[in-house]
Amino acid sequence: MELLDGFQAALSPENLLYAVIGAILGTLIGVLPGIGPTAGIAVLIPLTTVVPPAGAIIMMAAIYYGAMYGGSTTAIVANIPGEATSVITALDGYELAKKGRAGPALAVAAISSFVAGSISLVGLSVFAPALARWALEFGPPEYFALLMVAFSLVITLSGRTLLKGVASAALGMLVALIGVDAYSGGTRLTFGIDAVSAGLNYVAIIIGLFAVGEVLFNVEKDVKRIYEMAVTRWLPTRHDLKESAAPALRSSVTGFFLGLLPGCTPVVSTMIAYDVERRVSKRGKNFGKGEIAGVAAAEGANNAAVSGGFVPLFALGIPSGATMAVLLGAFMIYGIQPGPRMFTEHPDILWALIASMYIGNVVLLILNLPLVGIWARLAKIPFPALAGLIVVFSIIGAYSVRNSMFDVWVMLIFGVVGYLMRKLEIPLAPLVLAAVLAQLVESSLRQSLATSHGAYTIFFTRPISAVLMIAAIVLIVRGVWVYVRNPERKSAVLEDVD
Amino acid sequence: MSVDDQAETVPDDSAEPRNVIARRTADIAAGAGLAVIGTLVLSQAVRSRPGLSERLDPRTVPVFLSAALVVCGLGLIVAALRYKGAGGVLDWPTAKGWRRVGLATAAFVAYAQVLVGFGMAVATAVFVAGVEWALDRGSILRAVAWGLASGVAGSLVFVALLDVQLPAGPVDNLIASLVGG
Numbered sequence: 001m002e003l004l005d006g007f008q009a010a011l012s013p014e015n016l017l018y019a020v021i022g023a024i025l026g027t028l029i030g031v032l033p034g035i036g037p038t039a040g041i042a043v044l045i046p047l048t049t050v051v052p053p054a055g056a057i058i059m060m061a062a063i064y065y066g067a068m069y070g071g072s073t074t075a076i077v078a079n080i081p082g083e084a085t086s087v088i089t090a091l092d093g094y095e096l097a098k099k100g101r102a103g104p105a106l107a108v109a110a111i112s113s114f115v116a117g118s119i120s121l122v123g124l125s126v127f128a129p130a131l132a133r134w135a136l137e138f139g140p141p142e143y144f145a146l147l148m149v150a151f152s153l154v155i156t157l158s159g160r161t162l163l164k165g166v167a168s169a170a171l172g173m174l175v176a177l178i179g180v181d182a183y184s185g186g187t188r189l190t191f192g193i194d195a196v197s198a199g200l201n202y203v204a205i206i207i208g209l210f211a212v213g214e215v216l217f218n219v220e221k222d223v224k225r226i227y228e229m230a231v232t233r234w235l236p237t238r239h240d241l242k243e244s245a246a247p248a249l250r251s252s253v254t255g256f257f258l259g260l261l262p263g264c265t266p267v268v269s270t271m272i273a274y275d276v277e278r279r280v281s282k283r284g285k286n287f288g289k290g291e292i293a294g295v296a297a298a299e300g301a302n303n304a305a306v307s308g309g310f311v312p313l314f315a316l317g318i319p320s321g322a323t324m325a326v327l328l329g330a331f332m333i334y335g336i337q338p339g340p341r342m343f344t345e346h347p348d349i350l351w352a353l354i355a356s357m358y359i360g361n362v363v364l365l366i367l368n369l370p371l372v373g374i375w376a377r378l379a380k381i382p383f384p385a386l387a388g389l390i391v392v393f394s395i396i397g398a399y400s401v402r403n404s405m406f407d408v409w410v411m412l413i414f415g416v417v418g419y420l421m422r423k424l425e426i427p428l429a430p431l432v433l434a435a436v437l438a439q440l441v442e443s444s445l446r447q448s449l450a451t452s453h454g455a456y457t458i459f460f461t462r463p464i465s466a467v468l469m470i471a472a473i474v475l476i477v478r479g480v481w482v483y484v485r486n487p488e489r490k491s492a493v494l495e496d497v498d
Numbered sequence: 499m500s501v502d503d504q505a506e507t508v509p510d511d512s513a514e515p516r517n518v519i520a521r522r523t524a525d526i527a528a529g530a531g532l533a534v535i536g537t538l539v540l541s542q543a544v545r546s547r548p549g550l551s552e553r554l555d556p557r558t559v560p561v562f563l564s565a566a567l568v569v570c571g572l573g574l575i576v577a578a579l580r581y582k583g584a585g586g587v588l589d590w591p592t593a594k595g596w597r598r599v600g601l602a603t604a605a606f607v608a609y610a611q612v613l614v615g616f617g618m619a620v621a622t623a624v625f626v627a628g629v630e631w632a633l634d635r636g637s638i639l640r641a642v643a644w645g646l647a648s649g650v651a652g653s654l655v656f657v658a659l660l661d662v663q664l665p666a667g668p669v670d671n672l673i674a675s676l677v678g679g
Contacts, residue, residue: 050660131566163577167570170563174539177560178511184556186547189539212606219602220595221632284679384633385644388626391606392648395613396656403663408610423590424528442559449553 003125006351010359015058018051019356022059023363026066031074031375032386037067038323038432039210041089043393045203045330046400053334054349058356060330061310064323065117065357068266069364070308072109072299075089077102085270085305088298095290103372104236107211108244109299110368111236116252116300117361120307123256124314125354128343131315135340140447141458145468147441152475153261161484164426172434173441177198182439183446195406202435202477203333204398209428211394212415215387217422223383229298236292243283244296255301259308259320266305266321272303298395307357313338314350317440322429325436333401358370500599518583520590525578540564605629617667618657623649 027039041063048056075086076093096105135254154165173429178189190196251273258269277297278284287294309320317339319325331338342350398411450456460466561656609625622650627645658674
């Protein structure tokens with residue numbers, strides 16, 4: 001019923017237009033070199049402030065899943081994953097493209113994304129409200145414990161970059177704590193600089209880290225023209241579709257359930273789901289060598305994990321990765337705090353958003369199938385022509401949140417920081433995740449301790465928080481144990497996230 | 499980074515010593531940097547005003563986090579010193595790469611500075627044209643045309659139509675008046 005109301009709202013000409021614009025912008029962001037979905041969304045957040053909140057949020061979400069669709073185009077056509085999750089798509093997609101089958105690979109990617117998107121949206125509509133109802137019983141101790149689980153997953157998945165991952169998360173939280181403390185009224189970590197007493201704008205920080213950092217990275221590499229492949233025939237054969245159907249369905253289900261885990265980013269979910277499919281599929285041994293079923297599996301898992309990630313975001317207010325953290329930040333700008341109360345306080349916006357995702361999924365299929373050739377051609381725009389524009393958009397984005405040149409300088413500083421972090425292999429995702437969640441972590445800890453009169457045992461005397469805290473501790477101990485035993489073990493996760 | 503590039507990061511025996519030194523140096527530098535930042539923040543955090551009645555002192559979380567930063571930094575240095583070379587090639591810039599990054603950063607700073615005085619249209623036109631030409635070294639005319647188009651379109655869309663409160667110069671005002679903004 002609520003979903004039907006959501007459809008009614010989402011199908012209003014105005015909201016439909018925002019969804020279509022968002023899907024097109026997102027696909028562009030995914031396709032164009034030099035800007036990923038995290039940076040793209042961060043840059044566009046301030047510019048959506050001219051749109052009413054419901055429309056802006058619909059547009060933001062459409063940009064996100066549009067970027068996920070678009071990212072696969074460059075991964076297949078040029079072996080350049082537009083965003084991290086498309087790395088897996090490139091394994092088979094690019095091999096197919098080299099055999100002259102880029103078109104069918106792109107079409108199967110689009111169809112598989114559509115199937116996965118549809119299945120996981122049904123899952124989202126069912127699981128998110130149920131989880132939110134359960135989470136309504138959460139008090140501050142449960143929230144704090146849940147946040148600890150999310151952070152401990154970041155640690156567990158860090159592998160060789162454990163220390164860098166933890167340091168990145170600590171930096172993110174510290175950056176978010178700069179300025180006036182809402183409880184005591186005193187300033188913290190300002191180093192006597194008045195301009196920072198209002199705090200650093202996290203949109204500016206994210207734009208700097210991802211957009212400007214990415215431009216600097218490509219400038220250093222002297223990237224010019226990277227997309228050279230022509231796409232002539234895009235229709236998949238009946239055999240292609242038959243081969244792809246089961247992997248797309250199976251990986252959608254696996255990807256969705258993995259996407260539910262807070263802290264388990266779409267990259268991780270896609271990698272695991274692809275690996276599962278490789279083991280299960282009859283043609284699994286050919287995965288990575290140009291297998292159309294591999295493209296279907298990767299894209300299915302990727303898109304299902306994205307929708308799965310919306311479940312903890314909507315139901316618990318916990319983002320599953322950096323891009324979700326940026327979306328969370330965008331919601332907060334519009335005065336909407338994702339979490340269990342969102343279902344009771346803003347059901348109209350929430351269900352309109354979920355309904356708009358169903359619509360966006362169809363819009364993206366329509367955009368992606370016949371326009372595959374156009375997207376591939378757009379991907380050939382030389383980076384030098386785009387570099388300046390990305391910086392212009394970044395500056396406009398950072399400036400317009402508070403109409404402040406100070407935010408522009410913050411963004412530029414964090415652009416250099418982001419570039420250096422990337423060069424030093426310090427993952428950016430924990431920083432963003434921590435920066436967005438820092439206030440929630442501290443306030444839930446404060447409220448918990450106020451309830452317990454300062455006793456930290458409160459986290460272990462309430463059943464849900466005790467289970468979550470023990471899970472967090474086990475995950476942390478396991479992560480540290482694995483690292484200490486083999487500190488040079490390569491992580492396939494956080495290093496690829498950024 | 500392309501998948502092919504990632505595949506190329508598998509260490510090869512002949513290049514290992516240089517790679518190991520580069521990675522070790524970079525990790526030591528990163529560790530030292532994190533430890534220094536942690537120490538500075540820690541000194542600042544302990545000097546913050548203590549809370550009066552809260553159960554959680556406002557200094558607690560920053561002190562804990564900055565101490566964690568110091569520990570991670572020092573841990574990274576120790577791990578780097580014990581590093582034996584199984585982590586792949588570090589993608590460190592060449593001197594030319596550093597120069598390009600430095601020049602690009604200077605250009606971004608100059609653009610942000612000029613934006614306030616000259617307004618969106620002029621500053622963007624000059625900046626986009628300059629960046630396009632500097633990175634591509636192709637036709638100056640094409641770069642100028644691209645810059646002009648970007649400047650005018652940027653001003654038209656953001657200043658005149660979307661009414662984003664960006665620094666406006668005389669050209670922006672002219673464009674806004676032409677479209678009735």
